[in-house]
Amino acid sequence: MRGMKLTVREMAVFGMLGAVMYISKFIMEVLPNIHLLGVFTVAFTVVYRKKALYPIYIYVLLNGIFSGFATWWIPYLYLWTVLWGAVMLLPEKMPKKIRPFVYMSVCAMHGFLFGTLYAPAQALLYGLSFKGMAAWILAGLPMDCIHGISNFFCGILVLPITMALRLAEGNTQKG
Secondary structure: OOOOOOOHHHHHHHHHHHHHHHHHHHHHHHOOOOOOHHHHHHHHHHHHHHHHHHHHHHHHHHHHHHHOOOHHHOOHHHHHHHHHHHHHHOOOOOOOOOHHHHHHHHHHHHHHHHHHHHHHHHHHHHOOOHHHHHHHHHHHHHHHHHHHHHHHHHHHHHHHHHHHHHHHHOOOOOO
C-alpha cells in the first residue's frame, strides 16, 4: 500500500499504541464484552488513517502471543479490519456536532455485529451448516447486546483520544 512506509518514530508509537490496546483489554477482562478496543480502533483510524492498521495488528499479534494462537484468534485477523474499514469510509471532514454520535454509533454497530462477523470463521473452522451458524449467532445475541451498548457509551472517548493523539503528533489543525 502506498504511504505505508514507517519512520522509526512511527514504529515506536504504533508499538506502544498496540500495547495500550492489549493492556486495556487485559485490565477490562473482568467485565464481559466491555472494553475500549473499538474506541482505540476508531480513534487510531481517524488520526492515522491507513497506518492505523499497524497498532491494530500489533494488538492482534499480542493477543495471540499472550492468549494463544487458537481457533478463537483467527477471526481477529479480520474483525478489527471491518471496523477500521467502516471508519475509513466516513467523511474526514464531518461536522463537529455530529462526530461524537457518529463515532459512538460506529463503535456500537461493531459491538452489536461482533458475533455475526465472528460466525463465518466459526462455521468454517467447526464445520457448521448455515443453520448451525445462525444458531450460534442467536445464542450470542445477549452478549452482543452488552457489547454494542457498552461500545456506544465507551465511544464518547473517541474524540478526547483523537485530540490527544493529534496534539502528540503536533497536528491540531484537523480538530
